[in-house]
Amino acid sequence: MSWFTGTGREFVRRTRAMAGKGDLAVHRLGPPAIRIHGDRALAELPLVIEWRIDVDGVEADLASACRSKYRARRDPDGAWRIAGLAAAGLVIAPIALYRKGCSM
Template sequence: MSADGVTQLVLRERQSRDRGRYTGMAACFADDSMVQMSWFTGSGAEFARQTRAVAGRGGYAVHRLGTPAVRIEGDRALAELPLIIEWRIDVHGTEADLASACRSQYRAQRGTDGHWRVARTTSIYEKDTLVPVLPGARLTVDPEELARYRPSYRFLAWYLNRKGYTVGDHHLGHDRTEAVAEHYRAEHAWLRQDPTPAASATL
């Protein structure tokens, strides 16, 4: 069974977000979908609305996408999409680039109309970096303030919390390997419609 439909779905959802096509973005999600990101938890439709609002306040980010890996079982699919989220931000008067590397996890289901839609999405955070745009410029960031945050998404959480969002320390990340392993087990159990997750599973 071809994975092209699922691949195009997850790429279209991310492209729609970056290009400001919020109606198209919302259409990628099932009615009962769930989205869990660093700054948002809720339905796909609300995610599209809140993303539009964030962009309207100047919170613009770009997603550099890798190639999705897709597994299909009947009318269910799992996709893992490696990506880097990029912002250009101001840090106490110095222009800087923030980049957060993660892999987005998508559950997709095919409806009775034959179309795939996103049922659930979340991210596993790997690492992030913060560098000055101008070589040689100095960034002033309080180390004690950064110490509050987990290493897998330290600068991301620091930046978003400074912008007024609430980013907790419960998100999936490379620094919590057992939680990530449990996540994969649950995703593959969902794919197989198996109430008992296997001992291990990876994409």
Template sequence: MTATVTDLVQVIAREREGRDRGWWDQMASCYHPDSQVRSMWFTGTGRQFALASREMAARGDHARHRLSVPSVHHHGERAVVTMPMAIELRIKIRGVEADLVSYARGIYRMERRDGWFGICELSTIYERDTLTPVVPGEAIPIDRQRLAAQPPSYRMLAYYFDGRGYDVDPDLPGDDRPESGDALLADAFDWLRN
């Protein structure tokens, strides 16, 4: 049976829906057992990612993902899908309510095993992010020195997560270091052809 572009994108849509809605079993079921996920705050298997996301939500950290039109590269039993997304969080920094939006590209490696396509790997290339007060004109109290130490392509996201006690990876691919994103994509496309 040949997978269509729609079939592949639906796996990703179901995974993101599961994460955003708190449907943890649905989220975990989209990953192969030996999958790998690497994001700003997490590294591990897809099933571990679902569990860690559940724990994150229980701490009050809720993200929503707005997905854009994906690019699908399909070869035999494998596929690489690049999914542009906006990661949205309504947060508080020292009592000031703000909207944090991080723009990124999810790089999904997918493979058919035992008759179904699942996610083998999810990596992220970060582009830029914004932080705006919910109430226009209200000042968001930012520690400028701590902010300056964060990676430029996901500075606001890293600042917030670091302040919440998460281990933030400062070396992820980003548009501020285009060679890092190029290397990630080159490796994914090598995997696709092998």
């Protein structure tokens, strides 16, 4: 992920803290592509995250496009487990600007 490094438990705690402050984002997920090689697999998931920020009184909608890459491995009991997660190709771009107090 572009904003976080740590454990799953810490990710949940920090995500809840952001949501409690009103920092919300829309996540749009594409279809995953999965490649399996023996007991290892790579799943790639295209996604776009959209959120609104305030920059000196101007609201801006931003979009972050990237591809999440999940590495997985099959345990001896046959269960697949996520072994790692990384984001690739991160791009952040403004998609709309709004002057506060103005109707659009």
